Amino acid sequence: MLKKSTLLFLLFLFILWIIFAAFICKRYLCGVGGTSDAIGAVDQVKEKVSTLGLGAWNVRDGAAFSNSCNQHFGFLRSSAKYLSPLLGNSASCVNETVDYLKSNKDRSLKITGYYEGQETNPSGLFSNLGLARANNVKAYLAGLGIPASQMDIEGKLLSNNWWRADTLAKGIDFSFAGLSNSNDRISAIKSRLLGKPLTLYFGVNQDDVNLTASQRTDMADIMYYLDNVSTSKLDIDGHTDNVGNRAYNVNLSKQRADFVRDYLSTNGNIANAKMNTQGNGPDKPIADNSTGEGKAKNRRVEVILR
Helix, strand or coil: CCCHHHHHHHHHHHHHHHHHHHHHHHHHHCCCCHHHHHHHHHHHHHHHHHHHCCCCEEEEECCCEEEEECCCCCEECCCCCECCCCCCCHHHHHHHHHHHHHHCCCEEEEEEEEECCCCCCCCCCCCCHHHHHHHHHHHHHHHCCCCHHHEEEEEEECCCCCEECCEECCCEEEEEEECCCCHHHHHHHHHHHECCCEEEECCCCCCCCCCCHHHHHHHHHHHHHHHHCCCCCEEEEEECCCCCCHHHHHHHHHHHHHHHHHHHHHHHCCCHHHEEEEECCCCCCCCCCCCHHHHHHHCEEEEEEC
16 A cells, blocks of 8 residues: 555646646647737737728618628728628628619719728829718719719728728728708809809910819819709810910810710719810910910819709
C-alpha cells in the first residue's frame, strides 16, 4: 500500500498535469489564445462586418410597400457613376420600387446619394458628389419609366464606414413621400431664371466648363424646372470676341455651345432634345472688344431657360 506522502505527491503531479493540459488546449488547440485574444478576434469580426457586411438594403414606404436586397448601389471612389451590373440582387429592389411608383403616382421617391468629404467631385455641375450620384440613379430610374417629376435628389455626407477598399458599397438610399405640389418652387425659379442667361466664360481657344457655387445652385433649379415643366427648354448660345476671322469665330462659338450641351447631357443627364445650340461668333458682344477685359467677357456661352 502506497504511503500517504506518495499519494499526495502523485495527486500534486496530477493537478499539475491538468493545469498544463488546460493551458496547451487553450493556447494551441481549443481557442484563439486566451481571453484577451478571443476578445480581439471578436472585435476584428465586428469591424469586418461593419465595413463589408452592410446588411440588407431595406426599401420601405410605411405599410404600403417594402422589400429588401442583399446589396446596395455601389460607386468607385470619387466617381458619380454607379457600378454596373448592380451589386448582388439589388436590381430586384429597383424593379419592385419602379413597379410600385408606376402604380402609385401620388407618391414621390427621394434618392439620397452618399459621399465622403475626401472624395473629389469630377462632375463640376453639382455642389457635392452625393448629388451627382443621386442624379445618375435618377436618370437610371427614369429610363425604367419613372417620370422625373416623381423623383427628387439630395446629397448626404457619409457618417459610417461603408467602403470596401475603393468601392463605396452603400452609395444610395430610397425614401418616399407624398407627391408635393411644386408650383411655388417652379414659380420662384421661373421668376428668377427664365430668360436670364447663366453665363460661362472661356479663355482663348479654351472649351472647359467651370461653374461657380452660385451657378451650381442655379443649374440645380434649372434641371428641376426642366423635369417639371414639359414645355421648357434650354437655349445654349456661344459667343466670341472679334479677334480673327469671323467665319472661324462663328464655328468656334458653335463648338463651345455644343461642348456645353454635351457637358450638361453627360454630367446632368439633361436630354439633348431639351437643348438648342447656336454659334453667334462676335456678332453679339456684351463688352468693348477694344480692351482685354472686354474681350474676355465676350468669350462666353449663355445658357438660357425658356
